[in-house]
Amino acid sequence: MKLSAELQAFQRRIGHEFTRPDLLVRALTHGSVSSQTRPDNQRLEFLGDRVLGLVMATALLERDKSASEGQLAPRFNALVRKETCADVARDIDLGAVLKLGRSEMLSGGRRKQALLGDAIEAVIAAVYKDGGFEAAQAMILRLWGKRIDLVDADARDPKTALQEWAQARGETPPAYVELERSGPDHAPVFTMAARLQSGTEARASAKSKRLAEQRAAAMLLQQLEDDA
Structure with missing residues (x-):
C-alpha cells in the first residue's frame, strides 16, 4: 500500500x-x-x-x-x-x-x-x-x-489551584473568557483570559480552550505570587 x-x-x-x-x-x-x-x-x-x-x-x-x-x-x-x-x-x-x-x-x-x-x-x-x-x-x-x-510535582491543575486561591480570599471563582480564535477549523488556536473578580487577569494561547485556560491560570497564579 x-x-x-x-x-x-x-x-x-x-x-x-x-x-x-x-x-x-x-x-x-x-x-x-x-x-x-x-x-x-x-x-x-x-x-x-x-x-x-x-x-x-x-x-x-x-x-x-x-x-x-x-x-x-x-x-x-x-x-x-x-x-x-x-x-x-x-x-x-x-x-x-x-x-x-x-x-x-x-x-x-x-x-x-x-x-x-x-x-x-x-x-x-x-x-x-x-x-x-x-x-x-x-x-x-x-x-x-x-x-x-x-509535569507538576503533584500534577495539580492550575485552574483548580487558582479557584482555591480565590475561594480562600472570599472571591468568586475566576472566569475564563475567549478573546480570540484563529487558524483553520481543523487546527484552531484559542486565546483565553483567566480573570479574577478584582479584574486582574492573564492571557494565554493554545490549540485547545482547555490548555489555553490552564496556561492562563498558571500565568495568573505566578503573577499573584510575584506580587505577594
Whole structure:
C-alpha cells in the first residue's frame, strides 16, 4: 500500500516511517467510516493506551528516582489522560488526517477531544506493531517532550489551584473568557483570559480552550505570587 502525500507528511511529523502502511491507515480510521473491509482503530486504541502507560511509568521512574508511588501516580495520570493525549494530537495536526464519516466530520469530529485522544493512542499502537517497543517509546517521548519534564510535582491543575486561591480570599471563582480564535477549523488556536473578580487577569494561547485556560491560570497564579 502506498500512502498519500498527506499521510507521508504525517509520518514525518511523528518521526516514524511505516513498513506496514496499512497499520497507520487503520489507526486513523474512526468507527463512523469503518466497514468489514476497513476496520476501525478501536483495538489499536486499546493497545496504544497500554503502551503509552508503560512508557510514561518508565520515564517518570527514571526522571525522579526518589519519588513515592503517591507522588508518581498523579504525575502519571496527568500525562496519560485524554486531555493531554488530545493536546499532543493537536500538536501534530492529527485531526487533518483522521478518516471520519460525513456526519462525524460535519459535527466537528476533527476537533473533538475524545476522537483525537483515541486516535493518538491508536497511532502509538500502530508504531509499536510496526517497529516494536523502542520505536513507540522514542515517538512518545519525542511527542510528549517537555510535558514530562514540566509535569507538576503533584500534577495539580492550575485552574483548580487558582479557584482555591480565590475561594480562600472570599472571591468568586475566576472566569475564563475567549478573546480570540484563529487558524483553520481543523487546527484552531484559542486565546483565553483567566480573570479574577478584582479584574486582574492573564492571557494565554493554545490549540485547545482547555490548555489555553490552564496556561492562563498558571500565568495568573505566578503573577499573584510575584506580587505577594
